[in-house]
Amino acid sequence: MSRRTIFTEQAPRAIGPYSQGVQVGNLVFTAGQTGVDPATGQLVAGGIVEQTRQALRNVQAILEAAGCSLADVAKTTVFLTDMNDFQAMNGVYAEFFPVAPPARSTVQVGALPLGARIEIEAVAFKPIEDKQG
Numbered sequence: 001m002s003r004r005t006i007f008t009e010q011a012p013r014a015i016g017p018y019s020q021g022v023q024v025g026n027l028v029f030t031a032g033q034t035g036v037d038p039a040t041g042q043l044v045a046g047g048i049v050e051q052t053r054q055a056l057r058n059v060q061a062i063l064e065a066a067g068c069s070l071a072d073v074a075k076t077t078v079f080l081t082d083m084n085d086f087q088a089m090n091g092v093y094a095e096f097f098p099v100a101p102p103a104r105s106t107v108q109v110g111a112l113p114l115g116a117r118i119e120i121e122a123v124a125f126k127p128i129e130d131k132q133g
Contacts, residue, residue, distance in 0.1 A: 001025045010061035012036040021062040028066045028124040033058035034116035048085040048117050052092040055120045063124055070096055072124040078106040079119040
């Protein structure tokens with residue numbers, strides 16, 4: 001089974017020894033994405049709504065670099081530093097997954113890199129292209 005590293009300038013660069021995404025066979029795994037603007041390397045201004053929107057845009061960019069879309073996502077994990085942000089996060093999340101949303105786990109964590117309030121990772125299914133002619 002082949003393994004391919006995914007990289008795009010449309011998502012923040014890794015701040016450690018990890019890849020933005022990895023494809024193994026027909027599965028694509030994204031690294032956790034926070035609300036960091038890839039153009040500035042800084043968290044977006046605002047609160048949980050803005051950070052959630054940017055985190056999902058970052059996940060989307062990595063998936064697109066792998067040849068997938070948000071519609072291909074089978075599972076996400078959402079990490080919140082404050083579970084009181086759940087409803088606001090959920091409202092933005094629903095904008096990105098309006099129909100047949102993926103399975104999801106949401107957990108509260110003590111802290112996230114750069115003081116982020118949210119981090120989201122995804123696992124997507126990428127159909128293997130038919131090589132027949």
